[in-house]
Amino acid sequence: MPKELSPNIQDYLKRIYELTRDGGLATTSELADLMAISPASVTNMLQKLSNTEPPYLTYTKHQGVRLTEAGRRAALKILRRHRLLEEFLVAKLGYTWDEVHAEAEILEHAMSPLLEERMDAVLGHPEFDPHGDPIPDSNLDIPVIQQTSLANLKIDQGGKILRVPHEDPQVLRYLGKCGMRPGVEIKLLSRTPYDQTMRLLIVETGEEVVIGPKLGGQITVRVG
Amino acid sequence: MPKELSPNIQDYLKRIYELTRDGGLATTSELADLMAISPASVTNMLQKLSNTEPPYLTYTKHQGVRLTEAGRRAALKILRRHRLLEEFLVAKLGYTWDEVHAEAEILEHAMSPLLEERMDAVLGHPEFDPHGDPIPDSNLDIPVIQQTSLANLKIDQGGKILRVPHEDPQVLRYLGKCGMRPGVEIKLLSRTPYDQTMRLLIVETGEEVVIGPKLGGQITVRVG
DNA sequence: ACTATTATTTAGGCTTACCTAAAAGTAGTC
């Protein structure tokens, strides 16, 4: 049976899950970048995780990796804890949404099943974390949400913000100040031709917000 | 400057603090027992911790160790987190007092200064944890409390329970069922001559409780 | 197709924190 995975390994699996949600492969260098360690260390770990019984991922030399079902479940388990923690910190301990990711990144590895269950209960089984990411339920089922990147919005098209990137506190503080939160209705006013910078209208307040293409690609909306 | 201490080291220092609160020395084998590791490993770590700059403890070969001021502060820091966590889990997440120690033993190492501060605040700066142990304040000041072990109580002498041992869930469930909680008034009814078993009266309920000498030595009261 | 660049893997090492086995020190008993 799968013994307890180390914090490192839990983070590897979570990263690989995020990188392969689109169906592709995660590469050595992407992982090395994200985790700020050397590519050699990543290769080592990927080989190790593909040789366990059962394997957590399938590894093709020089191509990349993808999670097995065992790997996906392990990733969702830690993702559930991460997102529950973020929600808990905001809802019950007065954290702002830019403070919670780093904290959850550590605490997720110290969280027992009991604590997970109690937090879930006192929060009323929340479906989304503060950044709009869905929280897998206790069976690790995670809803598939119909959504598009801001980058795909057409001029004058409106939509409701579903999720924003969650790792960078600076970005989150900026978005918060602009009123760009999950649930907020926006409308695309313009997109500059060369650098794809967007001007958005926050419908409720009438305020205008400028979002670059890199950030815009990471914000998702429901069109309509 | 003191870099971040590893979870292991934090636990070593906390254990040594507990073993030397009476002013004595902590020995290699006591620590090996408590931490369930080999004496050789303990020796190794004690030497290491006495050779840091600044040293966390003073080590005398074959005699034992005692904390330096740096060691004491590190121990109190982690003890504060441990006890705040225990209180938080009981007060805010519906834990029973026998469930919190094991959980806190892990979480204490994953707790940021910010989380410590927020928990302290939402709890209203509690002075005691669920087992009656004092929580060091944010300056690491810890109150000295006038108290005696149950073992020192004279027949017919009464007192208020101050603290109970906190590590063993079974013991805690037993004490809980008997009504032996911090704050409860008791009176010593009898003590058997050979094995020192005590019969106690819970004043409020009129119930009688039997406590052996080993457990009795770990429960403290304020006489009166 | 060849070469330059970039990505990945292999090889060899380091640190932390544990282990066992053997050596050495301490203390209590005669």
Next chain:
DNA sequence: GACTACTTTTAGGTAAGCCTAAATAATAGT
């Protein structure tokens, strides 16, 4: 003061998870 039982230390070794440097594979430009 010597013997014995017990505790502690030393010596040598392991596993994780990281590192750098060197070797190899993949990719892109001409």
